[in-house]
Amino acid sequence: MDRKLVVSSSPHLKTTESVQSVMIDVLMALFPAALAGVIFFGAPALITMVLTTVSAMVTEAIILRQKNIFGDGSAAVAGLLLAMVLPPTVPWWLAVIGGITAIVIGKQVFGGIGNNIFNPALVARAILMASWASHMTNWVRPVDLATAATPLALGQRAFSFTDLFIGAIPGCIGETSAFALMLGAGWLFYKGHITWRIPGGFIGTVFVMGFLFGGYSGAMAMISAGLFHVLAGGVMLGALFMATDMVTSPVTAKGQLIFGIGCGLLTMLIRIFGTFPEGVMFAILIMNALTPLIDNKTLPRRFGEVAK
Amino acid sequence: MSVMSEFSKGIIKENAVFRLMLGLCPILAVTTMAEFGLGMGIATTAVLICSNLVISLMRRIIPTKVRIPSFIIIIATFVTMVDMLLNAYLPALHAQLGIFVPLIVVNCIILGRAEAFASKAPVSHSLADGLGIGLGFTLSLTLLASVRELLAAGSIFKINLLGAAYEPFMVFGSPPGAFLALGLLMALVNMLSKKYKLE
Amino acid sequence: MKEMIRTGIVLMLICAVAAAALAYTNHVTSAIIAERLQQEKEAQLAELFPTMTNFEERTVDGRSATVAFDAENKFVGVLAEGQTEGYGGPIRFNLGINAAGEIVGLTVVAHTETPGIGDVIKETWFTKQFLGKKSGDTFTVDAISGATDSVKAMETGVEREYNEIWRRFSDGGAAGAQDTSAPAFSLAGVADGTYSGTASGFKGEIALEVTVAGGKITAINVTAQQETADRWADAKKVIEEIIAKQTVQVDTVSGTTISSDAIIKAVQRNQRNRREV
Structure with missing residues (x-):
């Protein structure tokens, strides 16, 4: 800081936190899930992660004409998050186009960091999905990488809950391991970057709807139907890392709860009644679009304001 | 303004698509392939020139109070x-453009030029204006459609340019891709015209 | 007041001119459009049923189809629309079946399957797998990973619709044939000249030559026939009526139904065949 006097209105809050430090925290939080992805899906997963992350960082550096390729770290987060929601075996060019798309269309066309309406990684995934659906649904089994269908397509009995929890199931690179995701999210809770409201609302709603819509078949079976919907597919990753994106989710406490419940509701509506087996991506994108409205409607009343 | 400058303004300075942003609905809908863009552009230009000519000729006869209904009747006649x-x-071409040919009636460009220009200008100027705006519209549509066809099918005017191994960027063939392509092209045109001072 | 009248008159004049312009354009184009639609239908049918020379729309049990006949008026095939419930919504398709009961054509007309996955069902290489299937065959085709539901929908849908159509039209849809109202008969756009046509009569083929001049039938000459002599004399009245009324919707003469029907058919048919002469 070379200026001695900064003039602004109150309140004045001093913190050592910067965009870069938050982004490094997020990257650290993503590490367990990324590691789990590499363990389960091997070299292809690692290559995909490197490609999306590097292409996103390079694109951002070129657009902003900055020399430091890491910059504030937000491009690396967007790139890595994108890799998390891609199947492990996507072709190299698809990963690169995804990284570029996330930065150009997901973020920079809106005016860069802090101005984007939608989560950049999910925007890129939606565009890739609309363009190369067959590559984007080419799922493989962990370890031996043979082609397989996802648990959501196969139904509840195909995999044990242990497999679902540690992530030894077909799926996107970073979404399979609930355990690794929770470990990473714990770090973000500890640092105070996310609150319980969005993930709680999201996961809770998915559980309740899975519980109710599985048909009546005894308490235990219904609970496991709810758990299945939480653990299979992208709900854990979406709820803990995507929906909690600070830029694209509401800032008010009540708003965050509404946002989380909305995400869960839409996810389950798409899963149960929609044409796609998985609905997390569209649910979060739709709720992203509603964020300004939610913020606006849940603004805390000013002290002394008279109710209308 | 000379006749020549009335003609040339429609191509870049008052380009219907990239500057005035008029008539975007058919633009987004039909520009999936270069030939449809060109066909739509020519059909619209034909209507625009005819309606500009007739409205300019009749500008002293048409009563001010009912000018909009009169314009619409004239435009609708040519469109039909x-x-x-x-x-x-x-x-x-008709089968592909489908409902968007009759919808030229409500294309803002045509009524816009009738109301803002042809009803106040002499015949020669109105013709030049219709021709210029129409040409600019056709060029923009063909450009947008070529870009989308290239990305979504690997070809332009059905001539394959990217080889058989190209895996099409299908989103550009769909409606969301139309918005994306139009927005990105608009940014590019603005950037270039600022750089080369084409204002 | 004066202004109001002027406004009204100007607006009315504009409308009148517009209406006249439209009427003229319609007059010029409508015949060309109608003929093209007819040709498209014919071309589609001719591709499925190479021996087809004639076709008719028939409805049996609430389902309509286009039934095709060859030169001897024998049933050669049927083209009908079918529908099935796909993964994303209804799939509509056209199904062509030849006289042997084999599927000879399948095209998907409309569908809402997932783009890039389920929409393979509209591809030719996919629909080709159904060709040649007939009653009693299994309607299974190669599974496609990711598109299981769409493929299943096509398998069951094509089989069900095939059976529905074939049940009604295996005899050429004779039950639907009581409808003798002739297809649209128009000489608009027919060049002057002499055209020939044939149709099966009571005892054999009746061959005709029709002379058209100025968009009207001026003469009909029978060039060959083997009908019963005295009945044929009565049946020939139909010819006079066709010329007098300039239409093929004329009453048949009792006792000579088959012969007079044949004359009507032959006139209709040479109208279709006119480009071959």
Whole structure:
């Protein structure tokens, strides 16, 4: 800081936190899930992660004409998050186009960091999905990488809950391991970057709807139907890392709860009644679009304001 | 303004698509392939020139109070004629453009030029204006459609340019891709025209 | 007041001119459009049923189809629309079946399957797998990973619709044939000249030559016939009526139904065949 006097209105809050430090925290939080992805899906997963992350960082550096390729770290987060929601075996060019798309269309066309309406990684995934659906649904089994269908397509009995929890199931690179995701999210809770409201609302709603819509078949079976919907597919990753994106989710406490419940509701509506087996991506994108409205409607009343 | 400058302004300075942003609905809908963009552009230009000519000729006869209904009748007549002629002589193009040919009636460009220009300007200027705006519209549509066809099918005017191994960027063939392509092209045109001072 | 009248008159004049312009354009184009639609239908049918020379729309049990006949008026095939419930919504398709009961054509007309996955069902290489299937065959085709539901929908849908159509039209849809109202008969756009046509009569083929001049039938000459002599004399009245009324919707003469029907058919048919002469 070379200026001695900064003039602004109150309140004045001093913190050592910067965009870069938050982004490094997020990257650290993503590490367990990324590691789990590499363990389960091997070299292809690692290559995909490197490609999306590097292409996103390079694109951002070129657009902003900055020399430091890491910059504030937000491009690396967007790139890595994108890799998390891609199947492990996507072709190299698809990963690169995804990284570029996330930065150009997901973020920079809106005016860069802090101005984007939608989560950049999910925007890129939606565009890739609309363009190369067959590559984007080419799922493989962990370890031996043979082609397989996802648990959501196969139904509840195909995999044990242990497999679902540690992530030894077909799926996107970073979404399979609930355990690794929770470990990473714990770090973000500890640092105070996310609150319980969005993930709680999201996961809770998915559980309740899975519980109710599985048909009546005894308490235990219904609970496991709810758990299945939480653990299979992208709900854990979406709820803990995507929906909690600070830029694209509401800032008010009540708003965050509404946002989380909305995400869960839409996810389950798409899963149960929609044409796609998985609905997390569209649910979060739709709720992203509603964020300004939610913020606006849940603004805390000013002290002394008279109710209308 | 000379006749020549009335003509040339429509190509970049007052380009209907990239500057005035008029008539975007058919633009987004039909520009999936270069030939449809070109066909739509020519059909619209034909209507625009005819309606500009007739409205300019009748500008002293049409009462001010009912000018909008009169314009719409004149425009709708030409559009319906173009629709019938396309159906009879260019059925393939007609089948592809479908509902968007009759919808030229409500294309803002045509009514916009009638109200803002042809109803106040002499015949020669109105013709030049219709021709210029129409040409600019056709060029923009063909450009947008070529970009989308290249990305979504690997070809332009059905001539394959990217080889058989190209895996199409299919989103550009769909409606969301139309918005993306139009927005990105608009940014590019603005950037270039600022750089080369084409204002 | 004066202004109001002027406004009204100007607006009315504009409308009148517009209406006249439209009427003229319609007059010029409508015949060309109608003929093209007819040709498209014919071309589609001719591709499925190479021996087809004639076709008719028939409805049996609430389902309509286009039934095709060859030169001897024998049933050669049927083209009908079918529908099935796909993964994303209804799939509509056209199904062509030849006289042997084999599927000879399948095209998907409309569908809402997932783009890039389920929409393979509209591809030719996919629909080709159904060709040649007939009653009693299994309607299974190669599974496609990711598109299981769409493929299943096509398998069951094509089989069900095939059976529905074939049940009604295996005899050429004779039950639907009581409808003798002739297809649209128009000489608009027919060049002057002499055209020939044939149709099966009571005892054999009746051959005709029709002379058209100025968009009207001026003469009909029978060039060959083997009908019963005295009945044929009555049946010939139909010819006079066709010329007098300039239409093929004329009453048949009792006792000579088959012969007079044949004349009507032959006139209709040479109208279709006119480009071959």
